[in-house]
Amino acid sequence: MKHPTFEDIKNARETLRDISIQNWYQDDLFTWEWWLLLGAAVIPWLIWMKYHDKKRTFEIMCYGLIWAMLASITDVIGADMILWGYPDKLLPTVPPLFPADATVIPVSFMFIYQYSKTFKTFLLLSLILSAIFAYIIEFLFIKMGMFVLHKWTHTYSFIGFFILSLVVYTLIKKLAPKG
Known part of the structure; x- marks a missing residue:
């Protein structure tokens, strides 16, 4: 060859x-899937704009943007390695699950970051949200035909969500100005 x-x-x-x-x-x-993806790309940011802590906008936004960047990179690598796939896309030329990577996942974790007064609370809420995304949301997307697992499991996703939440939390806490 x-x-x-x-x-x-x-x-x-x-x-x-x-x-x-x-x-x-x-x-x-x-299609209805396209409209669902469009709503998922827009609605969480509208909710965040209304309910986020305006005094901590920059810090929380940095947390979310780092989350979005790492989620997108991870998603592109996983899809390119054919570990999972997305039959439906919002746009034909961007990473497959852009609405989740840049909106739903980071905004959800941004609220956890915002409302967690202690690291222990953050850990617990991150575990819960990671489980919801991995075992419920992914399962529903599979049932709707919008997500396919090839050489991946929900447990790997759970671990990935949780580790990413800790990595981003640690980065922000180290980078945030003291005082």
Whole structure:
């Protein structure tokens, strides 16, 4: 077998891009799943804007943006490695589960961060939310045909959510100004 070149990879990516866009136009755009993803991309931020602690906006927003960045990177790697997949997308050319990675997950953890007065409370609430995302939300998305596990489990997701929450918490606490 011939050693693949960068040009071969580029051609394969162009083919994948073209069929992904075609699939999105034919199967995703304006379906109920698409509207659900659109709502998931917008509504949590509207709720956050109304109920977040205005005195801590910058700190909480930094927490959420780091969460969103790490979730997106993790999601792209996992989807590219075919550990899981998303049959439906909000947009054809962005990471598959952008509404969850940039909205639902970080905003949910932002509220936990905001309302946890102690690290122990944060740990407990992060465990609970990680379990809800891994064992309930993922399960529902599988039942709706919007999420597929290939070489992954809900328990791996649970561990991932929880570890990411701790990593981001630790980063923010180390970076936040003292006093």
